[in-house]
Amino acid sequence: MIAHPDDGPLHSDADSGADPVAARIASWYRADLADAQRIGAHVMASVAARRRRARRRRSLSVFAVALLGVGLTRWLFEARRDTGASPLDGRQPATRFVYVATGSVSRVALVGDFNGWNPHATPLARVRAGALWVVDVRVPIGPHAYAYVLNDNRWTIDPAAPRAPDDGLGPTSVVIVDPGPR
Amino acid sequence: MVDGLASMPTPTPTPEPSDGVLAARAARGDDRAFHRLVDRYANDCARYAMHMLDHRQDAEDAVQDTWWRAYRALSRYQERDVFKRWLFRILVNVCRTTIERRGRLRRRFVEDGGALAVAPDVTSDHSHDTTFEHLLMRLNPRAREALLLKFGENLEYTDMAELTGDSVSALKMRVKRALEALRSTVEWEQ
Numbered sequence: 001m002i003a004h005p006d007d008g009p010l011h012s013d014a015d016s017g018a019d020p021v022a023a024r025i026a027s028w029y030r031a032d033l034a035d036a037q038r039i040g041a042h043v044m045a046s047v048a049a050r051r052r053r054a055r056r057r058r059s060l061s062v063f064a065v066a067l068l069g070v071g072l073t074r075w076l077f078e079a080r081r082d083t084g085a086s087p088l089d090g091r092q093p094a095t096r097f098v099y100v101a102t103g104s105v106s107r108v109a110l111v112g113d114f115n116g117w118n119p120h121a122t123p124l125a126r127v128r129a130g131a132l133w134v135v136d137v138r139v140p141i142g143p144h145a146y147a148y149v150l151n152d153n154r155w156t157i158d159p160a161a162p163r164a165p166d167d168g169l170g171p172t173s174v175v176i177v178d179p180g181p182r
Numbered sequence: 183m184v185d186g187l188a189s190m191p192t193p194t195p196t197p198e199p200s201d202g203v204l205a206a207r208a209a210r211g212d213d214r215a216f217h218r219l220v221d222r223y224a225n226d227c228a229r230y231a232m233h234m235l236d237h238r239q240d241a242e243d244a245v246q247d248t249w250w251r252a253y254r255a256l257s258r259y260q261e262r263d264v265f266k267r268w269l270f271r272i273l274v275n276v277c278r279t280t281i282e283r284r285g286r287l288r289r290r291f292v293e294d295g296g297a298l299a300v301a302p303d304v305t306s307d308h309s310h311d312t313t314f315e316h317l318l319m320r321l322n323p324r325a326r327e328a329l330l331l332k333f334g335e336n337l338e339y340t341d342m343a344e345l346t347g348d349s350v351s352a353l354k355m356r357v358k359r360a361l362e363a364l365r366s367t368v369e370w371e372q
Contacts (some may be wrong), residue, residue, distance in 0.1 A: 035241070043224040
């Protein structure tokens with residue numbers, strides 16, 4: 001059901017307005033409120049400003065991560081040269097995410113707090129043109145909320161995993177990545 | 183000439199895109215679509231926040247925070263959900279957080295319980311015209327929230343439960359008790 005902009009209130013109840021106090025609350029709520037209009041007028045500018053700040057922060061983060069990556073690679077390269085060990089030794093193993101498609105699905109992507117909920121970052125691969133889709137991802141140790149995006153537009157939880165607590169933004173599943181046996 | 187004009191088909195106005203269509207376009211980066219959603223619902227959000235928080239700056243911050251969160255979560259919005267309800271779920275949570283933060287600040291700076299009880303409420307920047315409005319603002323925030331959603335937004339209890347995360351029976355009880363508390367004031371004023 002789609003709310004029309006002119007509808008105002010979302011639904012109406014038969015019992016609202018029958019009580020004089022309820023009617024008074026309703027009329028107080030709907031009275032002209034100049035402040036509300038002024039606040040509404042500033043929303044778009046505020047979102048645009050926050051978006052600019054977020055982009056600047058992201059650019060700085062990408063730069064910092066790139067710098068860190070270069071340093072780390074160099075350090076690992078030199079450590080391997082010193083010890084002869086593989087640079088992957090001791091790293092967190094990949095976590096395998098599996099989705100079993102029940103309908104007509106041509107693309108499946110993994111979204112979660114570990115990839116910024118980006119539906120293009122982590123596509124799953126189809127196993128032998130069947131219903132099984134998998135992807136292996138290195139996820140930091142700890143609990144993570146995630147979901148799958150089917151055909152680029154349909155958001156779904158993982159039916160095989162527990163539900164994450166609802167943060168008000170839509171249902172998600174939860175996975176807990178542990179360090180594994182030592 | 184006149185006949186010719188009369189026989190011409192009248193141009194049909196382009197139908198307004200639904201909220202779901204606008205949200206999907208906005209999620210793909212279409213700023214005009216997002217702007218259109220803001221045009222539709224920013225005033226409704228501001229109205230709720232002003233009545234809930236009773237403080238212009240807090241309300242403005244809450245509304246802007248709500249839209250920013252909605253903007254970032256658009257890809258998770260599903261069209262089967264009513265957009266305004268989805269948006270209000272975020273707004274209600276943001277207003278609750280604002281009130282909790284305000285409570286923590288008051289506790290931190292005013293340690294004397296007696297002084298706190300008689301101190302003027304500096305979290306409100308409105309002088310209320312009537313005892314009724316004053317009492318509404320003095321209600322427990324959860325009770326005020328229930329009254330605003332029920333009688334301001336005309337929501338059904340099931341929608342309120344989905345939006346607030348509280349049970350239908352708890353919400354009904356909250357509304358009933360808040361109405362009883364206010365009813366005595368209305369009778370006294372009359």
